Amino acid sequence: MLTSLPDSPIAPLPAFAASDAALAISTQELASAFAPFVAQYPSAEEEVWRTEIERRQKKIRKGYLKRQLLGWLPSRQRREDTVVEEYDRAWSKIDVSTYEIGGELPRLAPWDWRGQPMFASDLGATRVRQVMLVRMLEQLRPRRVLEVGCGNGINLMLLSGRFPDVAFTGVELTRAGQAAAQDFQQQAEMPEALQSYAPLPLTDITAFRRVDFRQGNAADLPFEAGAFDLVYSCLALEQMERIRRQALAEVARVCSRHAFLIEPFRDMNDSGWPRRNVIRRDYFRGRIDELKDHGLTPVWATNDFPQEAFLxxxxxLAEKRA
Known part of the structure; x- marks a missing residue:
């Protein structure tokens, strides 16, 4: 099980280990963050695991073939209106109780980490990313931070409670996501359910009220050049294959020091079922080295954390070139 992993630093990818940043992220922290959202630890040979993997492979194969045949049709492409429609529904359905530890686990799917299969909820992945973001902010010490594609604001709500002196801003494409975040800010303090969901201690349970949530498009961010010390995204660029170059250029334009992107880069999904799945979903297909085209130099990277079986x-972490 995950909680028995040794407490060691998360391994960076050798090609992108030119920085000491993020080396404070530990295996045990990520394992502990993810564990409450794991429903089952099957072996790879168990029928329940093999059956689900085969079912999903069949679905991916079917969607991949359709994309290969009909992907040129505008109706088959993952355009802005498709993303807005899908996520307007998603953000309008999520409330604080969704994040409660010990409650019913939604959206169970096959995950794995270091050879351990798991049936888990993606709510665990949000906690894992929170640990990574916290440790990264402790290393970089930014004063102004932007999240691109902040959804309902969960990442920023928790980060603000850990770093109340940092000016946090979130930009979200959908009106429903922005509205969910701003409605949440009407509370006097962070609900206990969300406080317990935070994987690391909070220092100010009212700081979330000061986060600046904006509605906007990643291809044309409503901010001045160099407005933020750190710009980050968490599985937001995955939805932006159609505007990939514009979005990356905007991330580079508005950051003055660093960008931290947790995304399905093609380097990790370049073959097999993950590759077919990315094509089927019309997801982000940029490579890590592509960041250099926009003045961002990758200095540290890792994929050593719980992963979906098919994505x-x-x-x-990338530094902004002068």
Whole structure:
């Protein structure tokens, strides 16, 4: 089980280990964050695991073939209106009780980490990313931080409670996501359910009220050049294959020091079922080295954390070139 992993630093990818940043992220911290959202630890040979893997492979194969045949049709492409429609529904359904530890686990799917299969909820992945973000902020010490594609604001709510002196801003494409975040801010203090969901201690349970939530498009961010010391995203660029270059250029434009992107870079999804799945979903297909085209130099990266069986994610820290 995950909680028995040794407490050691998360391994960076050798090609992107030119920085000491993020080396404070530990295996045990990520394992402990993810564990409450694991429903089962089957072996790879168990029928329940093999059956689910085969079912999902069949679905991916079917969608991949359709994409290969009909992907040129505008109606088959993952355009802005498709993303807005899908996530307007998603953000309008999520409330604080969704994040409660010990409650019913939604959206169970096959996950794995270091050879251990798991049936888990993606709510665990949000906690894992929170640990990574906290440790990264402790290393970089930014004063102004932007999240691109902040959804309902969960990442920023928790980060603000850990770093109440940092000016946090979130920009979200959907009106429903922005509204969910701003409605949540009407509370006097962070509910206990969300406080317990935070994987690391909070210092100010009212700081979330000061986060600045904006509605906007990642291809044309409503901020001045260099407005933020750190710009980050968590599985937001995955939805932006159609505007990939514009979005990356905007991330680079508005950051003055660093970008931290936790996304399904093609380097991790370049073959096999993950590759077919990315194509089927019309997801982000940029490579890590592509960041250099926009003045961002990758200096540290890792994929050593719990991963969906059919979509592999990499956390990449990049520095802004002068």
């Amino acid at each position: 592999k994610v990499c956390a990449v």
